[in-house]
Amino acid sequence: MEKTLKELADHVGGKVVGNENLLIKGVMTIDDAIEGYITFISNKRYVNKLEATNASAVIVSPSIQSSQKPLLVIDNPYLAFAKIVDFMMYKKPVYSGTIDPTAEIGKNVQLGDGVTIYKNVTIRDNAVIKDNVVLSPGVYIGEDSVIGSFAVLHPNAVVYNGTIIGERVIIHSNAVIGSSGFGYAPDEGKYYNIPQVGIVIIEDDVVIEPCTTISRAALGETRVRRGAKVGSNVVIAHNCDVGENTLIVSQSGLAGSATVGRNVIIGGQVGIAGHLTIGDNCQIGGCSGVANSLPANGKYLGTPAIPINKMRKCYAVINHLPEMRQTVKDLKKRIEELEEKLNDK
């Protein structure tokens, strides 16, 4: 369904510079866009692509005021892009709102209004499934767990017993929430499995991507707070606490009892050691290994992670270490020669 540029601007709260009545078919990236589509520039690096793109219109920030192309000007072009994709292109899934007869529903399970339960779902005793929850095929909900309203669990996701999942949470396929984590007490060369009697709490509006595992607490709780987004194949160990609106990119791992503040961004493949505290608003570059707690509002990088500006300088030197080593050897020789000369005198 085509929309005019004006309709799109109104939808996102921006203003049009140029032909308001231009018909837009959809959104494409700046490189791929063809005639009839709108694209966006959310990063100053790409401003030079503004005139070259084949898109018929471009969403830009107020720093760009004119172009040969019609513009949709708005403070946050990336957010506007997201909202326009949602508005024009996203085919919202339709759920049946029914319960498949093959689903196994345990004793004393509470089912809210409008829940959709597909084939081969298992819900164990005493679980609470709130209104409009969607449980896809193969999903497992353990005993005593609570799934908040409008939560969507994708195929084969597993929620162990006693887990609490908030409203509008999205759990992607094969993610595992609430399994017993790494708790083993050494016992004369063997290990005693420490029963993990705590739980996991996932607050409202969290997204958990596929194959991510979040372990239950040994005692107490593991908690992922409101609005946090957790990438694929991430591991969050027992007793961690992840702050509100924090992003954890794919394949990162938090060891036991790590505490991460709010609005933190953790890049991909980052490792955070146990019992550390990461302050609010920190940003940790990809592939970093965090060995010490990090103060709030900083940007960090490396293994062990240090302030990013410092680490970048270190990386620059590391690449020249062989030359530096040679320089030091040369200097040593020259000093020896100088020493000899002076002694000769």
Add this chain to the structure above:
Amino acid sequence: MEKTLKELADHVGGKVVGNENLLIKGVMTIDDAIEGYITFISNKRYVNKLEATNASAVIVSPSIQSSQKPLLVIDNPYLAFAKIVDFMMYKKPVYSGTIDPTAEIGKNVQLGDGVTIYKNVTIRDNAVIKDNVVLSPGVYIGEDSVIGSFAVLHPNAVVYNGTIIGERVIIHSNAVIGSSGFGYAPDEGKYYNIPQVGIVIIEDDVVIEPCTTISRAALGETRVRRGAKVGSNVVIAHNCDVGENTLIVSQSGLAGSATVGRNVIIGGQVGIAGHLTIGDNCQIGGCSGVANSLPANGKYLGTPAIPINKMRKCYAVINHLPEMRQTVKDLKKRIEELEEKLNDK
């Protein structure tokens, strides 16, 4: 069910210092504990919290002999904590001991006494499921596989054909055991898939956490030995051999044909290259990349991993590399000046 401090001490083989009849409701961590609960100090770093905790009693090692609080004194407080959690707080799961009619059970499958097979389990031909095994919903057991007594497989775990699983093994959700690993023979710019005709053997008392993958051998076997504990999202490639009572923390990876000794501890996100040997009792710090075989009984860290004490010193220098580079530059200049002066004379 409350217990007296004396009952707890008797259960774990420790002794009480203080009021033996104190009633204990459960175990909590030293920071969270409230009145009526017992906590533990397993690390000397936390001794200073002994008097400050709100717990009513504390499990301590014999190095602490008195306190204003009642104490449970024992050689291994962490193990005692684990046993008391087990004794007081762990609600052992009750399994039905029945076979759900929706389970698919192939030809010539042997089922032991007391097995529990939940909905939507698939057991292929000729598999052997020994006494008291628990197969949770969505579990798949391939042809010719053997599952040892009292093993528990959590929802959606997958065991490929020909795999041998020992007694009391725990396999968590979405773990995959016995899939064909990375075996591709270059063939004029393409790859020929090498059929992986070996198997996986998981010995008794092993625990495998969620989303971990253990590949079958190309030829012969991949083996995880008795009592080893394997964290979440770990990869163990074809033909690896993991020693008894070895711990592999989450997200670590062993490339093909790596051999890891017994009682080794591999931290999180460690990578071990193919065909290496890691000696008994080694400890490898998190985020390390192991590029060479490591002698027994050592502690190692870094990429490439070297003895931990040396690596820590290297890390300390790395952080000062930019200054060091400047120093070298300065020295060079001063030497040039000295050389000039000497030549002038």
Add this chain to the structure above:
Amino acid sequence: MEKTLKELADHVGGKVVGNENLLIKGVMTIDDAIEGYITFISNKRYVNKLEATNASAVIVSPSIQSSQKPLLVIDNPYLAFAKIVDFMMYKKPVYSGTIDPTAEIGKNVQLGDGVTIYKNVTIRDNAVIKDNVVLSPGVYIGEDSVIGSFAVLHPNAVVYNGTIIGERVIIHSNAVIGSSGFGYAPDEGKYYNIPQVGIVIIEDDVVIEPCTTISRAALGETRVRRGAKVGSNVVIAHNCDVGENTLIVSQSGLAGSATVGRNVIIGGQVGIAGHLTIGDNCQIGGCSGVANSLPANGKYLGTPAIPINKMRKCYAVINHLPEMRQTVKDLKKRIEELEEKLNDK
């Protein structure tokens, strides 16, 4: 079924040096082999094992012309080994070619000839399942997806809606293809979930190992090209493009919009940052973190990754940094002494 050495040579196109009629029972590794078996030497490092192995015959390259043992001489011994394992030892799975009545098949689904659909499979509306596809128990195929001929999906693999899978593709258990990736637009301290309206295309002859996740594109497509092999627990983010016959070893991760050329080899646990381009035929060593685009035909290592020869030299220096620091300190002192002496004169 035993074969003569001549039969094996004929099967792979090699020639026999020695007794052509020798009966061979199967293939074993050079260390494990026993009488009656054939082994192979594909790496010059192992030539010294030729006479010591207990194997009755050895597959070798033309650089070895004689031995006390019968030889099967061929240009690519590793490929010959793979083909002989396939010929003699691989028990090809037999699929039923039937559709289990418990499978849920949506509206307007097209099913080809000879498809095998096991228990508890879900196929959503409008999906196309081409000839001879095998869908194992617990597999989920989303709406509008297409699965190419002879593709095999192992238990509990999940394919989200709109995904296109090529011919002869193998997807191992618990892999997840086409889920919504990490797309979140900052919105006043919170995040707006960007609907991911693109798709994933997996071309012919690709293998995807267990617990690997490949995200759909935000707009457009994520593509894994013909013949690529993707290890376990790998993450391929939205809008990535993986070239033909490229290998990605386990636990590696490609951030959004990364482009990887053809015939690239990416070692285990490698991280590649977003929007980078990796040229054709590159090789990237395990545990590397790639922070910049890499020119074609190079070998790279380290974090950040640089040419491997240079990185190896850097690693060599890193291990000696503490001594080097001491040397620099010593030199500084000696220079100060020299300067003093010269000033005294």
